[in-house]
């Protein structure tokens with residue numbers, strides 16, 4: 001390196017500006033924060049707080065940290081992931097080869113087909129649209145309906161999706177296994193069964209059962225499934241797995 | 256600083272003094288080239304720093320902490336369903352991009368040009384039949400995987416704090432995936448497509464206040480036609496791919512940051 005021998009007039013890069021603040025004049029973070037106002041100041045303050053909180057938690061924690069970093073990405077993870085992925089994509093191609101799609105008749109606005117259906121994954125929504133027999137007629141309206149049948153169906157969709165969205169705010173706590181919360185597990189099983197029975201309602205004209213009976217099935221089956229789930233899980237609680245779980249909650253992690 | 260080029264920073268000279276395999280030397284040459292122009296190494300350093308902050312001190316997993324090595328959390332295989340959704344999504348995206356070369360979103364003609372283009376894909380195009388089949392099945396399988404993924408998240412209680420956000424994001428994702436499927440379903444412009452579209456319009460119109468506006472926006476009017484088809488097409492091949500891909504990335508990013516919910 002020839003840097004040290006270079007004299008000032010031999011410099012070709014213009015040298016330093018000489019206007020860098022001396023160290024003791026550079027504002028510290030706290031000082032900067034104090035100069036700020038409003039939102040940015042709040043942001044700084046919050047960051048400082050949360051950093052302090054993290055540090056406190058870390059100091060307090062008796063959490064065990066391990067000296068092993070993890071499995072090496074290559075070959076362990078990559079080979080496993082590749083084989084799973086290739087198998088999965090292979091299955092898609094295999095199914096696609098075995099069961100090719102058809103191309104029905106072209107669109108014809110003048111002839112309504114007997115069966116109008118979306119793809120299967122929308123049956124549940126389609127079934128909810130067909131709940132109109134349950135749309136109550138009101139005596140005060142001379143049997144007229146407060147909501148049109150279509151609106152009733154749309155609202156049913158909104159209610160179902162809304163209920164699913166609210167879930168994390170309804171069921172809180174740290175329980176994870178179904179045995180720990182038989183009630184919520186039975187709600188889940190009931191919901192899953194309902195998504196199937198309501199989908200069956202979407203194809204009601206293909207099912208040789210009277211409509212009132214079908215409507216009953218739509219709501220009774222999920223409830224029955226839920227009750228069975230509840231009973232089974234309550235029984236499982238007596239078993240050893242549940243006791244095992246509860247103890248792990250109580251224990252602090254071993255050092 | 257000296258004007259002479261020979262100093263510590265003569266990287267190419269340094270390269271020559273090393274005994275490198277061709278791969279190594281191509282790699283290093285590229286790295287040096289990019290670094291001299293874009294200061295790559297600074298960024299790599301940042302990344303490396305972040306990587307080690309995240310990974311260096313992986314806390315013990317639950318099973319390790321409680322010395323449960325011999326116990327298997329029997330739900331674990333189901334934790335792959337989210338990944339399967341992603342994979343099927345990628346397969347659908349790739350096959351869909353290929354189909355897009357040949358599909359024509361035009362309702363005019365008898366039968367429509369759209370219908371004809373699908374017919375051409377299925378009968379004349381090399382591998383067209385397979386391509387359409389793969390695209391459809393990938394979409395079906397993605398939906399199935401997403402439903403099951405949602406069930407596994409429910410039954411393992413993984414939606415609880417602090418993962419509510421991902422649950423809500425998941426609901427948006429599953430809804431958008433269904434819209435994805437629905438718009439795709441309309442594209443062949445066959446009987447099924449047309450009448451499924453009809454129901455869509457009716458549903459939109461039944462919604463109070465925003466109904467007519469929504470029907471105009473999504474279906475391009477109250478009766479189905481060219482306007483509907485082109486809207487479905489743009490949603491299916493332009494809007495939704497970007498939105499859904501970004502949301503999936505966000506969804507998985509959040510899982511990465513938060514870590515998978517551990518069973519107890």
Ligand code: HEM
Nearest residue numbers: 334337338340341405413421422425426428429510515516
């Ligand atoms: C396009 C659809 C979706 C994709 C591609 C996707 C992808 C993923 C992936 C790859 C994971 C990592 C863990 C795993 O694979 O199980 C994950 C986790 C998660 N997903 Fe999804 N997901 C989708 C839809 C949903 C839906 C519909 C919900 C629920 C309403 C949801 C809620 C969650 C939650 C809460 C987690 C965190 C689970 C944990 O930490 O154990 N996702 N998702």
